[in-house]
Amino acid sequence: MNKTYVVENEREVIVNMGPQHPSTHGVLRFVVKLDGEKIVESDPDVGYLHRGFEKFAENMTYQQFMPFTDRLDYLASMNNNFAYAMAVEKLLGISSQIPKRAEYIRVIMAELGRIASHLVWLATHALDIGAMTVFLYCFREREYILDMYEMACGNRLTYNYIRIGGVARDLPDGFLDKLKEFVKLFPSKVKEYHTLLSKNRIWLKRTKGIGYISKQDAINWGIAGPCTRGSGIDWDLRRDMPYSVYPELDFEIPVYHNCDVYDRYLVRMDEMIQSNRILEQCIEKIPDGPVMMKDSPYVWDPKEDIMKKNYALMKHFVKVVQGIKAPPGETYFGAENPKGELGFYIYSNGEGVPYRMKIRSPSFINLSAMPVMLKGHYIADIISVIGSLDFVFGECDR
Amino acid sequence: MLFKDLRKGLSVTLKYLFTHAVTCQYPTQRLNVPERGRWLHALNLHEESQKIKCIDCGLCEEVCPSKCIEIIPTENEDHTKSPAIYNIDLGRCCFCGLCVEVCPELAISMSDKYELAGYDREKFVFTKEDLIKVGIEYNNKLQKKEGAL
Numbered sequence: 001m002n003k004t005y006v007v008e009n010e011r012e013v014i015v016n017m018g019p020q021h022p023s024t025h026g027v028l029r030f031v032v033k034l035d036g037e038k039i040v041e042s043d044p045d046v047g048y049l050h051r052g053f054e055k056f057a058e059n060m061t062y063q064q065f066m067p068f069t070d071r072l073d074y075l076a077s078m079n080n081n082f083a084y085a086m087a088v089e090k091l092l093g094i095s096s097q098i099p100k101r102a103e104y105i106r107v108i109m110a111e112l113g114r115i116a117s118h119l120v121w122l123a124t125h126a127l128d129i130g131a132m133t134v135f136l137y138c139f140r141e142r143e144y145i146l147d148m149y150e151m152a153c154g155n156r157l158t159y160n161y162i163r164i165g166g167v168a169r170d171l172p173d174g175f176l177d178k179l180k181e182f183v184k185l186f187p188s189k190v191k192e193y194h195t196l197l198s199k200n201r202i203w204l205k206r207t208k209g210i211g212y213i214s215k216q217d218a219i220n221w222g223i224a225g226p227c228t229r230g231s232g233i234d235w236d237l238r239r240d241m242p243y244s245v246y247p248e249l250d251f252e253i254p255v256y257h258n259c260d261v262y263d264r265y266l267v268r269m270d271e272m273i274q275s276n277r278i279l280e281q282c283i284e285k286i287p288d289g290p291v292m293m294k295d296s297p298y299v300w301d302p303k304e305d306i307m308k309k310n311y312a313l314m315k316h317f318v319k320v321v322q323g324i325k326a327p328p329g330e331t332y333f334g335a336e337n338p339k340g341e342l343g344f345y346i347y348s349n350g351e352g353v354p355y356r357m358k359i360r361s362p363s364f365i366n367l368s369a370m371p372v373m374l375k376g377h378y379i380a381d382i383i384s385v386i387g388s389l390d391f392v393f394g395e396c397d398r
Numbered sequence: 399m400l401f402k403d404l405r406k407g408l409s410v411t412l413k414y415l416f417t418h419a420v421t422c423q424y425p426t427q428r429l430n431v432p433e434r435g436r437w438l439h440a441l442n443l444h445e446e447s448q449k450i451k452c453i454d455c456g457l458c459e460e461v462c463p464s465k466c467i468e469i470i471p472t473e474n475e476d477h478t479k480s481p482a483i484y485n486i487d488l489g490r491c492c493f494c495g496l497c498v499e500v501c502p503e504l505a506i507s508m509s510d511k512y513e514l515a516g517y518d519r520e521k522f523v524f525t526k527e528d529l530i531k532v533g534i535e536y537n538n539k540l541q542k543k544e545g546a547l
Contacts, residue, residue, distance in 0.1 A: 064463050067494035133411055140420050154436035154508070160494045168499070172434065192410050200403050306502045313502055320457050320500050 011035055017382065019048050025124065025386065026393030028367075037378050042371045046364070049397040057357040061323030062088050062164060063300070065357075070158035072361065073395040075120050076338045078113035078149070081162035082106050083335035086243060087344035088164045091331040092298050092324070095243075099293065102166035103245045104286040108179070109152070109161065111275040111282070115186070116145045117338035117390075118268050118275075122193060125265070125387035129206045134196055141189050148178055164324070165299035166292035176283055183279050190272055198266075207262040211373040211385035214259060221369035224362050225340025226271060227389060230264035232257040237336035249281050261388040268390075298324045323352025339363055339390055359398055363391035431510045436495045438511040439486055440533035441526065442504060450530065451505035454479040458497035458506060466490035467497065484526040489519060509536035 017030040027048035033041040053072070057065050069084040070077040085106075089095045123138035146156045151172050153161035161168050197203045213223070218231040228235055236253040238246045254270035256263035293299045300319060305312040328350040334343035340362025347356040366389045373385050422429055431437075442451045454471040466489075472482035497506055509532050516522060524532075 060463065061461075064461060064496070067463050067492055067496070070494075133407070143420075150435070151432045152434070154432065154434040154495065155493065158492065158494070160496070169434070172432075195410050196407055200407070202403075300500070303502075303504075307504070316500070316502060317455070317457065321460050 012040065015379070019045075025391065026396075028386070028393065030382065032374075032379065032382070034379060037380075039374045039377055039379060039382070042374045042382075044367055044370055046367065046393075047397050049393045051398065053398045054357055054359060057354055059353060061320075061352050062326065062354070063320075063324070066163070067158065067160045070160055071394055072359065072398065073117070073337065073339060073342070073363070073392045074157060075392055076113040076117040077157065077159050078109040078161065079117075079335065079337045080342065081159060082110045082244075083333065083337065083342045084344055085162045085164050086335060087331065087333035087346055088326070090333045091326050091329065091346050091348060092164070093327070094165065094293065094296065094298060097165075097293055097296070099166060099290045100245070100287050101170075101289045102291045104282055105167050105171060105291060106162055107245055107249070108279060108282045108286070109149075109159075109167075111278045112145050112148065112179075114275045114338045115272050116142050118272050119145075121268060121338075121387075121390040122265075125384075125390070126197060126203075128383045128387050129203065131197060131200075131203065134193055137189070137192065137196075141186065144182055148175065148182070151175055151178070163292065163299070165296060166290070170291045176286070179279065180283055183276055183283065186276050187273060190269065190276075194269065198269075204262065206381075206384050207260065207265060207388070208258075209260050209262075210377060210381045211261045211264075211388055212259050213369060213373050217369070217372055218259070221372065222365050223340070223369055224365065225337065226267045227264055227340065227366055229253065229255050230267045230388075231259040237334055237341055241334070243333075243335065248285070249278050251275075251278050261384050264388045298326075325350065325352055326354075334360065337362060339392065339395070340366060342395075361395040361398060363389075363393070363396040367391050367396055431512065435510055435512070436493050436498075436508045438488075438509050438514060438532055439491075439497070439524070439529055440507050440509040440536045441484065441529040442507060442533050442537065443530065450480050450526075451503050452481050452484065453503055453505070454481055455502065457500045457502065461496045461500045463494060463496065464490045464492050481526060484529065486524045486529065487522060488514060488524060489522040507533070507536075509533070510539070511536070 013034050015032045015034055017032060019027040019029040029045040029048070031043045031045060032039055053068055056068060066081060066084065069080040072080045086095070089098065119138040119142045123135040126134035149159060150156050152175055153159045153168065213231055215232045218228050218233060232255060234253060234255045239253060251274045254267050254274065256266050292302065301312045301316055306316045326348040328348055330345070330347040332343055332345045334341045341360065342362055343360035345358040345360070346354050349355045370385060370389065374382060443449060444451055454469060456469055459467045459469050466487040468483065468485040468487070469481050470483040471479050474480055495508060498508055511532060
């Protein structure tokens with residue numbers, strides 16, 4: 001980071017793009033060395049949104065850190081909650097004891113989050129390249145998802161809904177009906193986006209053959225998520241390192257082989273349809289039952305118990321004030337987020353707070369491969385490559 | 399050739415020209431707020447005695463991730479505890495709802511009041527009296543709703 005470039009001849013010029021630029025999705029500064037309009041070298045400069053979340057985690061109980069995970073990738077907060085809860089559950093060794101209904105609710109929320117995140121990606125990606133209509137349509141559908149989220153957990157952006165050991169509250173009445181309506185409607189909307197973009201000649205010219213990263217390079221740079229699948233790598237954590245109830249669900253992993261912006265676009269479009277399919281199956285399969293683990297030293301007891309039973313109240317005070325005592329040890333858990341693999345590495349030394357927490361954020365790693373993708377392209381292509389990588393700076397800088 | 403793309407795009411957009419608008423004209427028109435909405439906090443009172451439910455256990459203060467709750471306890475004549483000062487700094491609050499979740503007395507809840515913008519930083523600190531007032535308003539509204547059903 002922050003290399004100093006030397007201009008070798010009078011044709012070359014160094015340009016600063018950002019940190020305040022409408023298409024950089026936050027605060028990305030990009031130092032580009034140009035030969036005419038061609039990019040010779042480029043260097044992303046991140047860290048403008050650094051808030052020190054990993055350090056925060058060391059001073060907080062495991063439950064208290066949940067609202068902070070909302071603020072990592074704020075377009076898919078539910079997925080972050082999910083990944084963090086799964087990581088802590090893995091550390092505690094209670095992954096297999098989560099109630100089935102809670103698991104299904106989590107998957108429903110995660111897949112809705114994936115669709116919502118991809119919709120914002122498509123909206124901004126298209127807007128950056130110049131298609132305004134898609135932006136409006138995508139936000140219309142996203143609003144529908146946000147309404148559902150608001151019904152279930154009370155907020156529209158930072159949900160704090162999924163808990164260690166289950167979910168905070170059961171689904172409200174009418175949620176599944178609303179979801180059914182959405183699931184039925186959504187494929188026709190995706191078809192509309194395809195009509196507007198997929199065969200449009202301007203769109204093709206701006207995306208085809210741009211931002212090339214070969215299969216081997218993608219592996220070497222550690223890129224994850226839709227960006228790898230656009231480079232011909234058939235890798236999805238939901239299938240290859242299965243967690244939650246994903247093994248029970250039937251879905252396909254879209255893979256494309258041209259390694260450019262257009263293929264990454266197609267992967268995400270197909271993923272939305274697959275998420276929709278998962279939702280369809282979840283509505284049918286979701287069982288009744290509790291949504292939170294019971295009688296565990298690691299979860300907060302239900303409020304009825306706390307208000308009526310003296311011993312439960314005492315335990316509740318200890319759990320909230322001192323935090324849940326995780327067994328000493330370390331664990332890593334990676335979940336397939338809309339942007340890629342979001343991993344939490346937690347080192348516990350037996351206290352109520354983690355000794356160290358490392359967050360592997362997909363945005364940061366995808367962004368670091370950008371100079372490879374940009375080499376030899378024109379400066380206008382930076383915008384489409386940024387759009388195709390779909391990073392969020394809350395997560396990148398943490 | 400150019401018209402082909404244009405026609406294709408217009409076939410989608412023109413269709414929506416004749417449908418209803420999906421937007422909501424906010425200040426004049428308002429959407430229904432969901433029951434579980436997490437907005438301004440409210441302190442609740444006992445129905446009969448009209449005394450504050452809060453017993454000063456300090457769990458909300460402890461669990462708050464952004465440390466925006468400040469409680470100074472006091473002892474009543476009948477040796478129960480209640481807060482002398484209960485401040486919530488909305489400038490710091492992240493509306494995660496953990497304070498509501500841990501409260502063992504149902505003393506704090508979240509109301510449906512969502513218009514919280516202000517010109518003054520000092521006004522973002524809501525005191526006990528403010529929050530009780532919100533609580534009374536909110537609970538009256540809830541009772542009315544239940545009565546209507």
